[in-house]
Amino acid sequence: MAKGKMGSSVKHDVIAAEDVITSELTRGERALDLVWRSWLFIFLLGLIVFFWSQTPANSFLTGSNFKLIALNTSEVILLAIGETFVIVTAGIDLSIGGILLIAGTCGGKVMLALSGTHAQVQMGLYPHATTAICVGIAVCIVMGTAWGLVNGLLITLLKLPPFIVTLGTLGITFGLSDLISGGTNFFAPVPPSFTDKIGNGTFLGLYVPIWIAIFFLIVAHIVYHHLRFGRYTAAVGSNEEGARRTGIAVNRQIVKVYALAGFLAGSAAVLDLAIFTNISRASHSSDNLNAIGAVVIGGTSLFGGVGTIIGSAIGAFIPTIAQNGLVIMNVPSFWQEVLVGVTIIFAVYLDQVRRRRSSK
Amino acid sequence: MTALSVTTPNSSGVEPILEARNIQKHFGHVVALREGNFQLRPDEIHAIVGDNGAGKSTLIKIISGVFHADGGEVLLDGRPVSITNPREARVLGIETVYQDLALAEHLDAAANLFLGREMLLPPPLSWFGFLDKKSMKQRAEGEMQRLKIGIQSVEQPVQSLSGGQRQAVAVARAIAWGNRIVIMDEPTAALGVRESAMVLELMREVKNHGIAVIMISHNLPEVFAVADRITVLRLGRTIATIDTSDTSLEAVVGFMTGALDALV
Ligand SMILES: Nc1ncnc2c1ncn2[C@@H]1O[C@H](COP(=O)(O)OP(=O)(O)OP(=O)(O)O)[C@@H](O)[C@H]1O
Numbered sequence: 001m002a003k004g005k006m007g008s009s010v011k012h013d014v015i016a017a018e019d020v021i022t023s024e025l026t027r028g029e030r031a032l033d034l035v036w037r038s039w040l041f042i043f044l045l046g047l048i049v050f051f052w053s054q055t056p057a058n059s060f061l062t063g064s065n066f067k068l069i070a071l072n073t074s075e076v077i078l079l080a081i082g083e084t085f086v087i088v089t090a091g092i093d094l095s096i097g098g099i100l101l102i103a104g105t106c107g108g109k110v111m112l113a114l115s116g117t118h119a120q121v122q123m124g125l126y127p128h129a130t131t132a133i134c135v136g137i138a139v140c141i142v143m144g145t146a147w148g149l150v151n152g153l154l155i156t157l158l159k160l161p162p163f164i165v166t167l168g169t170l171g172i173t174f175g176l177s178d179l180i181s182g183g184t185n186f187f188a189p190v191p192p193s194f195t196d197k198i199g200n201g202t203f204l205g206l207y208v209p210i211w212i213a214i215f216f217l218i219v220a221h222i223v224y225h226h227l228r229f230g231r232y233t234a235a236v237g238s239n240e241e242g243a244r245r246t247g248i249a250v251n252r253q254i255v256k257v258y259a260l261a262g263f264l265a266g267s268a269a270v271l272d273l274a275i276f277t278n279i280s281r282a283s284h285s286s287d288n289l290n291a292i293g294a295v296v297i298g299g300t301s302l303f304g305g306v307g308t309i310i311g312s313a314i315g316a317f318i319p320t321i322a323q324n325g326l327v328i329m330n331v332p333s334f335w336q337e338v339l340v341g342v343t344i345i346f347a348v349y350l351d352q353v354r355r356r357r358s359s360k
Numbered sequence: 361m362t363a364l365s366v367t368t369p370n371s372s373g374v375e376p377i378l379e380a381r382n383i384q385k386h387f388g389h390v391v392a393l394r395e396g397n398f399q400l401r402p403d404e405i406h407a408i409v410g411d412n413g414a415g416k417s418t419l420i421k422i423i424s425g426v427f428h429a430d431g432g433e434v435l436l437d438g439r440p441v442s443i444t445n446p447r448e449a450r451v452l453g454i455e456t457v458y459q460d461l462a463l464a465e466h467l468d469a470a471a472n473l474f475l476g477r478e479m480l481l482p483p484p485l486s487w488f489g490f491l492d493k494k495s496m497k498q499r500a501e502g503e504m505q506r507l508k509i510g511i512q513s514v515e516q517p518v519q520s521l522s523g524g525q526r527q528a529v530a531v532a533r534a535i536a537w538g539n540r541i542v543i544m545d546e547p548t549a550a551l552g553v554r555e556s557a558m559v560l561e562l563m564r565e566v567k568n569h570g571i572a573v574i575m576i577s578h579n580l581p582e583v584f585a586v587a588d589r590i591t592v593l594r595l596g597r598t599i600a601t602i603d604t605s606d607t608s609l610e611a612v613v614g615f616m617t618g619a620l621d622a623l624v
């Protein structure tokens with residue numbers, strides 16, 4: 001009797017100990033999860049506090065500077081949205097910077113050519129500005145979408161890895177852009193009305209490109225979370241063969257996603273022309289880094305299947321805040337690329353750790 | 361040998377709902393199927409058995425449109441059909457639980473249940489492809505309850521479920537949509553005793569609803585418990601199709617291993 005009782009009480013103790021262990025584990029896990037989920041905010045906040053403390057008063061932490069940061073981020077946000085969809089399919093698009101450049105180069109050239117005669121434009125007269133702007137915008141967007149389509153078709157029809165295809169089109173688009181532009185700036189800025197209305201235009205206190213980015217963000221969020229398109233994108237990235245066996249047109253979905261990324265790169269080219277009145281290769285060499293950085297820093301897994309549009313948008317602020325702060329600090333802004341590079345590696349490492357934990 | 365009554369093609373009088381005739385399939389120089397013959401009656405549970413690599417999965421993947429046969433033909437209701445992709449099989453009312461389940465692990469059970477045929481919100485929202493998540497969730501919950509599949513939430517990513525629960529989701533998906541033929545490739549492989557019994561019970565229920573079932577299993581007692589007929593494959597060849605009630609476990613093992621000669 002006594003023996004039995006003792007046995008049962010020992011058993012009881014063991015169970016209790018196990019309970020403590022498991023609850024402690026889950027508490028630890030929960031804390032880790034919280035850090036994981038909010039590390040981006042903490043990091044951003046740290047970055048802001050750092051720059052605020054390192055720059056003269058009224059230079060970094062001002063409303064007008066933050067509006068400027070947001071303006072500079074608007075392009076990255078468009079690129080990052082497209083990249084998010086691509087990465088959710090377990091693919092990668094390394095060509096969006098090149099697509100932006102070639103779309104902007106062609107769109108800008110067309111805009112100038114249609115604005116008036118060469119002499120008129122050189123004198124700052126743009127008699128047909130409105131038509132020229134509309135056609136130029138269309139060229140940017142069609143161009144961007146077309147290159148995205150090329151990516152998607154090469155990946156699906158030739159069954160090539162996205163990494164190789166888009167690396168190839170990156171080279172092609174950069175090279176062709178320089179061939180088209182002669183490697184120099186346009187002979188004149190794009191029509192001033194384009195810059196005034198879109199690039200420098202404001203609405204409710206914010207620059208128009210910021211509103212455009214917000215609009216795209218909201219639409220993309222809805223598409224990803226509430227439309228069949230978003231669900232198929234995730235299904236393809238999660239289990240391509242499984243998606244195919246449920247009757248999903250997997251290849252068509254992949255083509256659409258790369259075309260979408262191209263479309264957004266073309267739209268970013270429109271913003272780029274409107275903001276900077278010109279376009280050059282030098283200012284787009286780190287677009288890929290910034291966009292892919294924004295996506296992975298934002299919490300989208302490089303392994304596909306899951307992603308977040310809002311996270312990518314927040315992640316898009318890392319490179320622009322870094323650049324802005326470093327310029328004000330008078331530090332060479334090349335450090336920005338270093339910082340983004342390091343942050344990307346850290347973010348992917350965090351994702352790996354999390355995946356290893358959850359697969360245990 | 362004499363104790364065995366063998367059903368040779370068309371000897372039963374019941375028109376087969378599905379027939380595979382002399383199917384051949386090779387992958388490079390690996391011959392997966394040399395001579396796949398198979399007949400499915402509309403009101404039966406038909407087991408396909410055979411050793412590893414005998415060609416069972418290949419045969420059902422040809423029926424469900426994943427693979428294209430190199431030779432032979434598939435007939436549905438006596439008419440030759442060419443099922444060139446899984447979507448066509450689904451349209452014909454053929455649903456399959458694949459050996460590797462084919463679930464999108466990052467999506468939840470409800471999303472997987474409706475994958476490829478999502479419910480949409482009413483027009484005009486449906487024109488944009490707006491998902492009717494609420495209805496899908498409700499129907500998924502109903503389906504899980506009806507099939508007595510115990511998962512906490514149908515909104516939990518499938519990757520967070522146990523192996524058995526995942527299998528249950530795959531089985532539920534096939535049963536929910538298959539209205540003519542349900543194919544299950546080792547549906548109980550990852551399941552415990554209780555869960556296996558549940559899946560077998562589901563098979564009987566599906567059959568009672570007038571839907572034919574093809575099951576692949578290495579568990580012969582299980583096969584004898586539910587199947588009406590058994591087709592044995594060996595090295596890519598259909599060796600025999602036997603009524604379960606007329607045969608013994610030893611005989612089936614004999615056909616599988618080659619100790620007994622081919623009948624047909
Ligand atoms: N996709 C493929 N590519 C190349 N060879 C394949 C493929 N699928 C199957 N095979 C080969 O075809 C043969 C039959 O395979 P199958 O999967 O049909 O066997 P099975 O009877 O289902 O075996 P198991 O009981 O192990 O599931 C095997 O030799 C296998 O290696």
Ligand SMILES: [Mg+2]
Nearest residue numbers: 416417459545
């Ligand atoms: Mg198999």
